[in-house]
Amino acid sequence: MQRPPLHSAWPSRAAANALPGLLLAAGLLLLVSALLILLASSQPGTLHLPNRAWQTVRMSLLQAGLSTLLSLSFGVTVAWALSHRRQFLGRSLLLSVLSVSLVLPTLVIVLGLVSVFGRAGWLGQLFSALGSDARFPLYGLGGILLAHVYFNGAFAARQLLTQLEAIPAEKRKLVHSLGLSPWQRFKVMEWPAIAGSLPTLATTVFLLCFTSFAIVLVLGGSPRYNTLEVAIYEALKLDFAPARAVALALLQLSLCALLVLLSNLLRSHSAQISSVDVPHWPEPPRVTAVQWSIVLFAAAVTLTPLLAITVDGLQAELGRLIADPPVQRAVLTSLSLAAVSALCVLLCSVFIVRTQVALSAPRQWGECRFAPALRAGIGFSATLYLAVPSLVLGLGFFLAARQLPGQLSQWAWAALLVANVLMALPFALALLLPPAQKAALRYDRLADSLDLRGWQRWRVVEWPLLRRSLGQVAALSFCLSLGDLGVIALFGTADLVTLPWLLYQKIGSYRTADAAGLALILLALTLIVFNTIPRLFHRKYP
Amino acid sequence: MLVLEKLSYRHPQALAETPPWRFSLRAEAATVTSISGVSGGGKSTLMELIAGLLQPTSGALSWNDQDLLPLSAGTRPISLLFQQHNLFEHLSAVDNVLLGHKGKVDNAARQAAEQALADMGLAAHVQARADRLSGGQQQRVALARTLLRRSKVVLLDEPFSALDDDTRRNAWPLVRALADDHGCCVLMVTHDQRDCDAVADRQLLLSEGQLAVRA
Amino acid sequence: MRLATPLALSLAALLGTAHAADKPVLTVYTYDAFAASWGPAPAIEAAFEADCNCDVVFVAADSSIGALRKVQLEGDETAADIVLGLDTNIAEAARATGLFAEHGADTSALALPTGEWTDTTFLPFDYSYFAFVYNSELTPEVPNSFEALAALPEDFKIIIQDPRSSTPGLGLVLWLQEAYGERADGLWEALAPHVLTVTKGWSDAYGLFLKGEADMVLSYTTSPAYHRIAEEDLRFQWAEFEEGHYLQIEVASVLKSSKQPELAQQFMQFLLSDTVQDIIPTTNWTYPATQTTTGLPEGFGDATPKTTLLMDGVEVEKNRAAWIETWQDKLSQ
DSSP: OOOOOOOTTHHHHHHHHHHHHHHHHHHHHHHHHHHHHHHHTTSSOOOOOOTTHHHHHHHHHHHHHHHHHHHHHHHHHHHHHHHHOOOOTTHHHHHHHHHHGGGSOHHHHHHHHHHHHSTTSHHHHHHHHTTOOOOOOOSSHHHHHHHHIIIIIHHHHHHHHHHHHTSOHHHHHHHHHHTOOHHHHIIIIIHHHHHTTHHHHHHHHHHHHHTOOHHHHHTTSSGGGOOHHHHHHIIIIISOOHHHHHHHHHHHHHHHHHHHHHHHHHOOOOOOOOOSOOOOOOOOHHHHHHHHHHHHHHHHHHHHHHHHHHHHHHTSOHHHHHHOHHHHHHHHHHHHHHHHHHHHHHHHHHHHHHHHHHHHOTTTTTTSTTHHHHHHHHHHHHHHGGGSOHHHHHHHHHHHHHHSSSOHHHHHHHHHHHHHHHHHHHHHHHHHHHHHHHHHHHHHHHHHHTTOOHHHHIIIIIHHHHHHHHHHHHHHHHHHHHTOOTTHHHHOOTTOOOHHHHHHHHHTTTOHHHHHHHHHHHHHHHHHHHHHHHHHHSOOOO | OEEEEEEEEOOTTSOTTSOOEEEEEEEOTTEEEEEEOOTTSSHHHHHHHHHTSSOOSEEEEEETTEEOTTSOGGGSSEEEEOSSOOSOTTSBHHHHHHTTOOSOOOHHHHHHHHHHHHHTTOGGGTTSBGGGSOHHHHHHHHHHHHHHHTOSEEEEESTTTTSOHHHHHHHHHHHHHHHHTTOOEEEEEOSOHHHHHHHOSEEEEEETTEEEEOO | OTTHHHHHHHHHHHHOOOOOSSSOEEEEEEEHHHHSTTSSHHHHHHHHHHHHOSEEEEEEESSHHHHHHHHHHHGGGOOOSEEEEEEHHHHHHHHHTTOBOOOOOOOTTBOBTTBOOOOSSOEEEEEEEEEEEEETTTOOOOOSSHHHHHHSOTTOOEEEEOTTTOHHHHHHHHHHHHHHGGGHHHHHHHHGGGEEEEESSHHHHHHHHHTTOOSEEEEETTHHHHHHHHHOOOOEEEEOOTTOEEEEEEEEEEBTTOSOHHHHHHHHHHHTSHHHHHHHHHHHOSEESBOOSSOSOTTSOSOOOSSEEOOOHHHHHHHHHHHHHHHHHHHHO
16 A cells, blocks of 8 residues: 655645534533533532432433333334335335434324323224233333334334445345345344444434433333433422532433443444445245334334324314414424524534544544544544433523523524534434545545545535435434424523424413324424425436 | 347336347356456346346246246356455355355365365465455455355356456466366456456457357 | 525524513513413413503413522523412422512402411412312212222322422322321322323323323312313313312512512502403413402302312421432332
8 A cells, every 4th residue: 555645735634624523523512511510500519419319320221221222123123124125105104204203202202102002092992892901011111112112213223224225236136146045144244234333323222211301201100210310300490409410410421421432432334325226136925024014013103103193183273273373483483493403413513524534534634643532532422412411401501691692582592503403413423424434435535636625525525425314414403403392491482482392382281182283283394304305415317 | 058048138227219138148067258348238237137136028048958047046056256245244254155055054064165265275264354355365255155056157247357467367267267177157247358368268249238259 | 595584584583572672671480381372471461561551571481490490590680570380389499599579469359278378478379279180981980088099999090290390299299298297108109009100290191191091180170170161071070089189379479689679569469450360260270369359260160179288388398308209219119
């Protein structure tokens, strides 16, 4: 390997690639730390943990561990089946629904799950009709696991399917011409293709389950499975002991940090770009039957709660709701907030990914001594934002806003945007980093030799390769922010009512039918957005 | 003898007015036939039709009078090798070769696999992970797998184009040996005249789906 | 370009809305359902503005405790003149902050089940009782006490709220404590098998109940009135318990830091006027704090609990943490 001659402009160019994202990542990290410190020092009190904290941690570890295991098993199985059942009516609907579950408001989904699995739910009625009084154990560990698998397993399936579809066509041809059995095929081709992304996925799912709040209460049956988030809420709201809340938040953060660190060690570099066409051949009938059953099961589990939400929603006076000015305002607020937030997430993630790539690419900073540490640091902090309690973040922001000039309502927007960016960033980086690294490995030399730089290089090299992933990032961050209740309630500004908040307000004052209608509107918006935005990023053939 | 009779295929994205490709070809056992031609002339399509990865619209395909068309790709007595991606990177060389073995992997199979690797000059790399091997070594592991499969027809799709000149020259005798020592009927797609001259008994030119003996 | 319109909209929102500067602004922090477009706030605001020559602004927090915490975090610079919606269980914690001033209102019109009102800091404006609500069509037979509930077969299920995150949840802990004292711990243990689940807030619990998940849900004696009046649905009832029912009195208070204490006190007195008291029942779904000339609308029913339970706020403040701790232990077993 001969070293390419170093261009005289090289250091400044590589710095230009790395610096903006580095500053951005450092800024976000500083901001979060500053908010924590501000909150901890706002009222007298020392950082100490309540007695129960460790017991809470133990149960949460168990609950989150099981949830992660089940979510990933569901994800792997469903992704496998879907990767082989490539053509059927409603496949694309199923795929978008798989991605959508993560971004809908928790209570909406929970009520949907209750409609299906609850005491008076569809499944129960089916059992009764069959003469059985068996019921799904919805309250207790079973319910928590069901809901967590619903939210995260579907997401995992969608992500893993992308990995499976990225297997090179030659590999598939080879496996087919060798006549390997489905099990052998899974072992030698499919498992290796997804194994690399499992640690990251597992970390994300674990973090989400470990910090789960409303689900562990509403479906937990008893306070046994409470998470630290509940204790943080108690400390902040009921007892108003911000220092204790920050101590709990720090405990949560350090446990999660440990986990992220472990998973970073396990992570292998799987950098794949989806292949355009996925060749496939007829499967043995028995295998096909298994695949169909898995697809049907997945469709039943994921679609029925949404169907229940739809059925409930259709009973509301949708016409009146849509004509209602507060609803229109809330929809508009939510949509504009989500659009701005998606834009921010896109910009942030593109810059940070550029930095990550610059820090790993051999032709940029990859051979610097401090590059791996920086790279790990950025990835590490980005994932950790999932473990920052939104209540802590919101209150910290609130305090910060008091110190700053301007109206509180303006800062409320800023706080919401930052909260949304922090929430979406881990997902965005996970989606963008692999193809970006691949692009750098493949085209850096060519681009350098053609002296492509800056905007032109982005347009010619990165954009065509990343546009699909960017479309997914945009859709995901848009919907995450659309469905987020988040820190908004803390600010309590009358002109900042989002659709999810309006929905909660309606349930909070007996207006269940209206709430069901709003849930349907939210569901429909999310599905439409999820299907439209990626299309805006696709190449249009003449 | 491998026989193709008007084996027809129409590319799904082909323009409506283009006629489908019709391949006719005869190739004896223990010979090497090279096939060259311009890109997009149907070389890879021909390989995949024979291997069973593509289904022809009409025509006949047989090996020693056995009709191959009803057989699925995995059960045809055929091995196909690509330019790259012939191995599973995370498996060792010997495990990659053993994928060519039908049935239970016992000691005998393992020995046969190691022997096949040794035949390909890879005795020292039996346990090496595939992604630790050089490009030329990887191709030789894939050839060793065709030996273990005892495939009577070996299809090579640009097997050397990712290799440097020295490695390429070292691989030629191995292809020859497939025909001479193991009696295989080898079809080799290549765009490099040196490959054809070095190993082929017969050189064919493929253009627009038509095969012709090279003058 | 597709993003241009929402971007412009959000920029417009960012610039905020300017209030007319010439009129004094009275800012009231309250909980979201009170400030909602269907809550009492819009009508109260219009009525007060009619002759105060001022601008009333209701600011909604996610809960009344949220409103209090917001004021605490804002300290002396808070924009709030009044905090409205705290209940007597949390009022003591609010008093301890030292942020609140005298309400200065004439309380003679008050007609609370507890009799005379002596607190000069917190002014009651409505009240309701905690009670278990049931659907008489699905659950024809209901228990008449906690002990009767505990003695029922285990498949009789109730949904309650977490005392750490919800006012009714805390109210239930205090209810049992006030009714049973020392015996409350044992009773919680006996009730635990009947608890289908514990939710974060009232909304989640009531949502599950309306889906038919449980026989009874912890709510208010005034909840059935909503179904009767707003939905003309007569199926919902509250179960009267012999021990009595714990009272939730909602109070309002003026902040010491208020820049217009007179206007604020004027508003406090206005809260007890017939105008406001007649707005409250069918918007906030609670009982008015005074006896108005119009009286309670039909549909609220005549029956109120025979026995009223209410614990002294100081006592609550002193023991709350320990009681919640025990509650957690008993329910987690």
